[in-house]
Amino acid sequence: MHRTRAALASRRRAPRRAAVALLTGLTAAALMLSACTGSPAPSGSSASGAADANATLTVGLVLEPSNLDIRHTSGAALEQVLVDNIYEGLVSRTQDNKIIDRLAKSHDISSDGLTYTFVLNDGITFHNGTKLTSSDVVASLQTAKDDKTVQGHADLADVASIEAKDDMTVVITLTQPSQNFLFSLTGAAGLVFQKGDTTDLQAAENGTGPFTLTQWKKGDSLSFARNDTYWGAKAGVKSVVFDYIPDFTAGVNAAQSGTLDVLTAVDANLAPQLDKNGTFTITKGRTTDKGTLAFNNAKAPLNDQRVREALRLAIDHKALIEARGVGTTLYGPIPQLDPGYKDLSSTAPYDPEKAKSLLKEAGQENLALTLTIPSFYGTTVPQLLTSDFKKVGVTLTVNSVEFPAWLDSVYTKHDYDLSFVLHVEPRDFGNFANPDYYFGYNNPEVQKLYAQSQTELDAKKSADLLSQAAEIVAKDAAADWLYEDQTLTAVRPGVNGFPKDSINSRLDLRGVTVTK
Numbered sequence: 001m002h003r004t005r006a007a008l009a010s011r012r013r014a015p016r017r018a019a020v021a022l023l024t025g026l027t028a029a030a031l032m033l034s035a036c037t038g039s040p041a042p043s044g045s046s047a048s049g050a051a052d053a054n055a056t057l058t059v060g061l062v063l064e065p066s067n068l069d070i071r072h073t074s075g076a077a078l079e080q081v082l083v084d085n086i087y088e089g090l091v092s093r094t095q096d097n098k099i100i101d102r103l104a105k106s107h108d109i110s111s112d113g114l115t116y117t118f119v120l121n122d123g124i125t126f127h128n129g130t131k132l133t134s135s136d137v138v139a140s141l142q143t144a145k146d147d148k149t150v151q152g153h154a155d156l157a158d159v160a161s162i163e164a165k166d167d168m169t170v171v172i173t174l175t176q177p178s179q180n181f182l183f184s185l186t187g188a189a190g191l192v193f194q195k196g197d198t199t200d201l202q203a204a205e206n207g208t209g210p211f212t213l214t215q216w217k218k219g220d221s222l223s224f225a226r227n228d229t230y231w232g233a234k235a236g237v238k239s240v241v242f243d244y245i246p247d248f249t250a251g252v253n254a255a256q257s258g259t260l261d262v263l264t265a266v267d268a269n270l271a272p273q274l275d276k277n278g279t280f281t282i283t284k285g286r287t288t289d290k291g292t293l294a295f296n297n298a299k300a301p302l303n304d305q306r307v308r309e310a311l312r313l314a315i316d317h318k319a320l321i322e323a324r325g326v327g328t329t330l331y332g333p334i335p336q337l338d339p340g341y342k343d344l345s346s347t348a349p350y351d352p353e354k355a356k357s358l359l360k361e362a363g364q365e366n367l368a369l370t371l372t373i374p375s376f377y378g379t380t381v382p383q384l385l386t387s388d389f390k391k392v393g394v395t396l397t398v399n400s401v402e403f404p405a406w407l408d409s410v411y412t413k414h415d416y417d418l419s420f421v422l423h424v425e426p427r428d429f430g431n432f433a434n435p436d437y438y439f440g441y442n443n444p445e446v447q448k449l450y451a452q453s454q455t456e457l458d459a460k461k462s463a464d465l466l467s468q469a470a471e472i473v474a475k476d477a478a479a480d481w482l483y484e485d486q487t488l489t490a491v492r493p494g495v496n497g498f499p500k501d502s503i504n505s506r507l508d509l510r511g512v513t514v515t516k
Contacts, residue, residue: 049494049515055237057512060251060263062376064244066404068216069201070188071150076424076505079188081242084508085224087207089190090118090137090170091182092508095501097288097337097426099182103132103192103208104170113177113457118170124231126194127205127212134164139195141172144188152189155180177455179462183427210235210510220244224509236496236513246376255280255490262495264503266488267378268325280490284326285500288335288426289485291327291381294410294419297478298440301364302417308477310358311418312348314392320384320482327483332474335484337502338427339459340466347474355392368395369417372410375400381420381482414438422485424504429466432473441478445469 063077070078070087084092084102092102101107104118124132145156158181161173174181184190192208199206205213210232211224222242226235243260245251248267255263255274266274266282274280295302295311302308317329332344359365369389371382382398389396396418401409410416419438423431433450435442446469453465473479491498496513 155184313355339463
């Protein structure tokens with residue numbers, strides 16, 4: 001799935017002229033705009049020239065989905081390209097994770113936090129031409145609630161009932177208040193599908209979004225076309241091609257050769273090659289991506305807090321950031337864009353001598369561990385970890401595997417010592433309140449605080465509870481957070497409105513405009 005492709009200069013598509021289709025996306029404000037509600041179409045940036053409505057955009061991405069069934073397949077690779085482009089929910093979110101209406105033109109929450117009433121926009125149709133009604137919304141959410149195999153099933157655990165008040169109104173009642181409920185509806189759990197549809201979602205689609213799927217070449221590319229019957233503001237480009245290039249150097253080569261119009265996830269060490277001579281503009285954006293060094297808390301010797309803390313103290317986090325060339329230190333499980341963030345740097349100051357002392361106290365002076373890491377993450381992180389751990393007497397063996405193998409051995413079977421993966425999902429602190437998650441971390445106090453945070457109606461009080469829980473997790477050394485990532489994106493001149501933030505979790509393309 002994540003193969004490296006070479007000789008990109010000789011690929012099937014010839015280099016495009018500079019003024020041809022360039023990938024952009026909606027700004028946070030533009031996400032709220034809809035033709036049906038009387039709002040103007042999304043506006044672009046200050047680039048000169050008229051927008052080319054017939055433009056074809058080609059964007060390089062790293063992570064390709066294994067199939068297109070977003071209902072039954074996990075992973076950011078699907079949400080990144082399908083949510084808001086192909087499929088929509090009642091609500092969506094902006095680049096800075098603020099919740100906005102999407103299929104719903106309005107929503108109301110009762111004073112006790114138990115009843116949510118959504119009123120749908122007019123004129124919404126699925127890609128097969130069928131009109132969307134509240135019965136489709138009810139069926140979609142009910143399926144997600146009842147079927148454990150549906151992504152986001154757990155997010156609807158507090159739902160008591162989902163009812164269609166009329167063709168345009170949906171009423172959802174909860175068993176208890178849920179601070180995170182609306183945000184959950186912005187993800188896979190809240191996507192709306194046609195009731196009774198028999199579309200093979202693994203290879204096809206039938207959404208309501210501003211684009212339709214035209215072609216998927218596995219191991220190569222995914223192509224979208226503008227949905228000219230879209231219910232809201234029409235997309236600003238005629239088509240989009242996602243090129244999957246998991247090798248960072250190959251991605252830069254493709255951009256330089258003209259094969260790509262936009263390259264996402266640019267390696268910081270390679271960015272100067274694209275930034276020179278004004279060929280591309282490099283933007284740096286915020287994310288909720290957490291470079292997480294997972295410890296198998298359920299497996300000896302990592303079930304010993306002293307061992308986990310020693311490993312954290314052995315890591316020179318600032319040096320790692322410098323070596324990567326991008327990102328900021330994090331030290332805790334909640335990133336800055338999420339509720340509950342707190343500076344927890346005091347829980348893991350760089351202190352090799354104390355790390356040695358803790359390992360000796362735990363009887364682990366000659367510890368040998370294996371790091372299982374998906375191969376597309378490269379060598380910078382494992383090399384630095386190997387070096388830092390060696391200084392405190394820990395021998396680290398690096399097991400670089402393909403992503404499907406990581407999903408099987410680490411995520412599913414929990415068969416690992418240490419692992420590294422970039423957790424991109426926002427508001428995912430609940431993983432540390434779930435003892436069955438692959439971290440194997442089980443702390444009743446954290447679970448209690450997290451549960452309280454979710455039923456607390458006051459957003460500030462909820463965030464405070466999350467902050468308390470996060471501090472416990474950090475002091476327990478349940479994992480190490482090597483960095484909070486920043487995303488570097490290279491775009492050619494003439495692009496309007498390409499998003500800078502949170503594009504690893506979703507890339508809404510409806511507001512793309514490209515000058516001629």
